[in-house]
Amino acid sequence: MRIGVIGTGTIATAVVRGIAGDGHQITVSERSAANAAALAGEFGNVSVAGNQAVLDASDVVILGLMADQAATILGPLQFRADQRVISLMAGTGLDQVAGLVAPAKAAAIMLPFPGIAAGGTPIMMLGDADLVGALFGAKNTIFALKDGAELDAYTCAQAVVSPVARMVADTAEWLGARVSDPVMGEAFLRELVASSLAGTESRALIAALNTPGGYNQRLRVHMEDSGITPALMQGLDRLESAS
Numbered sequence: 001m002r003i004g005v006i007g008t009g010t011i012a013t014a015v016v017r018g019i020a021g022d023g024h025q026i027t028v029s030e031r032s033a034a035n036a037a038a039l040a041g042e043f044g045n046v047s048v049a050g051n052q053a054v055l056d057a058s059d060v061v062i063l064g065l066m067a068d069q070a071a072t073i074l075g076p077l078q079f080r081a082d083q084r085v086i087s088l089m090a091g092t093g094l095d096q097v098a099g100l101v102a103p104a105k106a107a108a109i110m111l112p113f114p115g116i117a118a119g120g121t122p123i124m125m126l127g128d129a130d131l132v133g134a135l136f137g138a139k140n141t142i143f144a145l146k147d148g149a150e151l152d153a154y155t156c157a158q159a160v161v162s163p164v165a166r167m168v169a170d171t172a173e174w175l176g177a178r179v180s181d182p183v184m185g186e187a188f189l190r191e192l193v194a195s196s197l198a199g200t201e202s203r204a205l206i207a208a209l210n211t212p213g214g215y216n217q218r219l220r221v222h223m224e225d226s227g228i229t230p231a232l233m234q235g236l237d238r239l240e241s242a243s
Contacts, residue, residue: 001025001135004058006051006073008032010114011088012064013039017117019135020046027057031065031073052077060131061104063087063097070100079104084131086110090155091243093148094127108132111155116140124158126151156239163232168193 003019005012005028013035016026020043028036029051036048047057055061055077065073067089079085083104087097090111098106108127115121119139125132129144136142145151168189175189176182196205209216 002057002059003027003135004054004061005029005064006031006054006061007064007066007088008035008039009064009066011112011116012062014114014117015062015064015088015112016043016046018112018119018139022135022138025057027054029054055079055083059083060107060135061085061101063089063101065089067092074100081105084128086132086135088112109151110136111151111158112136112140124151124154152243153240156236156243159236159239160232164193 002025005016005026008016008028009032012028013032016028016039020026020039024045026043026046027049028039028046030036030048031051039046040048049057051073059082061079061083063070063074063085065088070089070092079101081103083101084107085097085101085104086108087094087106088110089097092109094106094109097109100106106127108125108129108131110123110125110132112123113121116123116136122141122143123132123136124143124145126145126148129142132144133142143154145154168186172182172186172189175185179185200208206220209220211217
């Protein structure tokens, strides 16, 4: 495909890296000049151009802009009716994107994670699942959602990654003070948590680790008694009400 990318921040740069080896012609904008130059230097099929030149060279356009800057940046540009647009802008619905890119088609909203650069990551999306799947589905798992409310709920729920990472980091610090190789200790914990959750549905994993009097059961019960579940639900509810 002929793909244009306007905005080359962290996520948009990761998106380009994830598809640069797939034979597409990719043109990225000069915004975040260092990232754009690095992509063009690394991949022979990636070139850098001004925003309008990006659109002129592309049939599929990926918007990697901050939502509050989109109207200012996109307003002067001329889109074509035959173009399809994928937005990476959180908090901006398909109807809003459509108004920014007319007469092009606002095809999809896609909210990826930095791991898309290497593949093997989940992608939340709304809209044209065939287009998103054609670009990213071979290396990643596409989660096609039914409407904006569902996308908002997923966006809130994905925030669990940070507190989980904090728990692993705190546990690694506790372990590191007690073992000869703290780096190995953290690597062990990361691999343990990632592999356990990847291979088993979460409720089944809890049941499997519920041996009476076992270490896992005792720590989980202690944390539940300390209020971890109500605190998590309250935090998610606050994210939802603020979205």
